Amino acid sequence: MGKRIGLEVSLSAAEAVKMADVDCIAAYPITPQTHIVEHLSELVNDGELDAEFIPVESEHSAMSVCTGVAAVGARAFTCTSSQGLALMNEIVHIAASMRLPMVMILANRSMSGPISIWNDHTDVMSIRDCGWIQVFANNGQEVFDHVLFGYRVGESQKVMLPVMIHIDGFILTHVIEPVEFWETQQVERYLPAFKPIHALHPDRPVTMGAFGMPSMFSEVKVAQDEALIQSKSEIMAAWNELGDLVGRYYRPIETYRSEDAETLFITQGSFGETVSLVVDALRDEGKRVGLLMDRLWRPFPLDEFRQAVGNARNLIVIDRAISYGGQGGPLAMDLRSALYKERNQPNITNFICGLASRDVTIDDFKNMFNRSMEKIEGNPREEDFEYYGVRGK
Amino acid sequence: MAKTKTDPTWQELEIGGIVTNPGNAAEYKTGDWRSLRPLWDTKRCVRCGACYIFCPDASIYETEEGYFEADLYHCKGCGICAHECPTQSIKMVEEEE
């Protein structure tokens, strides 16, 4: 077993990137991602990590550099947040369509404006359809594990896709907590050297990022979508192997006391652990409540989700993002659609809360539970969603 | 992208739409774009090679005698060679003629 170390989550994430022995880091600092990049620049400067650190002039360049690095068959890392991701957006899509593996940590932060440096998932949702494998990490240990997982899955020749790891800005990035590091031999066993199918090399010229005429474009995009959908078997294999190696088994939908639950909370990101305590408290009151935490966001784990919902009658979906003018939070909309074919559709109530890191306490989640029960007794389909804790609402 | 006899299905495509046969642009028959073709008058031609240099598609080649001709598979008939020729020895003629 590896050493158990108390460390800020950003720093342990950077240490995991070091253990992955990346070849190049290209990043531009933006709150709350900054500590990850700063620590990596220290590791490179101090000779602890043999990699190129490229302090680019913008996030657009950061992603461009990483795309180039992956194209020559080297291992690239970057991370960003909110507006940085927005500036990077153009190339984020290109990295996936060119099937170039890399790992990016997105320290989740609100999309401005008003200007907010705080946490929510509006940046995640702005990039939902970019074609990357996307996972949520709920604590420092999961961030560490998923950096190594990201390279392992993304670089698999059966997958060849970039991987984005979502971690809540500040709430996770700036917290100090214990993390168990991996042994070097464990990393070596888990993460083989990157062997790309094609790499840019003068001796074996290829064209990457070519023109796609209308007669060909749809086929290329279907191939990309199929690759993302089919990456799930490799994702499962990589999680299983990670579990066998370090004893932590991850699943696309993490469940907590959900087997016999009548009502299920559904969360993404660091809300999950807090809500698990709410579940304990409500169980103590005799209420049959459970929790599903969505870990895998894309490819969407449809079968696992349907199975985890099982016979639950009520779902309380917690969204940390707005879909302006939409029919609820992005997570709730996906889940409603996933359950459309079910004969016995559960009631779904959807709360949008925790925007810009607004504190959501155990009592708040209990209030949401009670509010949800009220709505279900009335007409749960009357409204699609509710903002929680907003003055005047 | 060159149109092949049967376009590939999504399963047959190279990963990421990568093009693995380098220089395959040469297979593209841009000669189809041409409605006028260059015709050299070897009596006036002084073999200076200006047409060869100016051709934007590199589709003019030198013959064994040192004169110049167009590779009609690629020549688009743009007429730059005729325009640049210092002795006006290139004439653009209708394809139909």
Added chain:
Amino acid sequence: MLEIRLHGRGGQGAVTSAELLALAAISEGKYGQAFPSFGPERRGAPVIAFCRIDDRQIKIRSYVNKPDIVLVLDPSILRIANVAEGLKEDGILVTNTKHKADEIRRELNLNYKLAVVNANRIAREELGLPITNTTMLGALLKANAIVKPDSLIGPIRDRFGRIAERNIKAFRRALAETELAF
């Protein structure tokens, strides 16, 4: 689980105090969690940090709203913020002040267990400036032996390098000089 809220001013090291305490707990094999109240705080502005310590994995990620202990690094904050807000009935307020516990209790009408220390004086004497983060950790451990005092030595050394020994001295002095009024 023990929950602590720390009040200080930007630059005084409230966040560092929370971190050092969590690291000490983790080094003892316990679970520790420390985080700042996130924001673009400037030097001098009142800031809050949080620390939780438990024998089991800490899952809660919201702010500490009902602390067991409140730690105040700067005496002037006592009069501008309601530092005891949400403090549990049997909770402890640990504060930096030049006054006696009884005087503070009377002036601010605090019906809590109090632990007071003149941390400004100790920090000035030992460090040459009134940065009270390590000093106030000494007062905290006097009020409640959350971790062994020796468990803080490693984290303080790692953090402060060449000025570590002076910080350790300030920490140990506060451990001895803190007045308890329980």
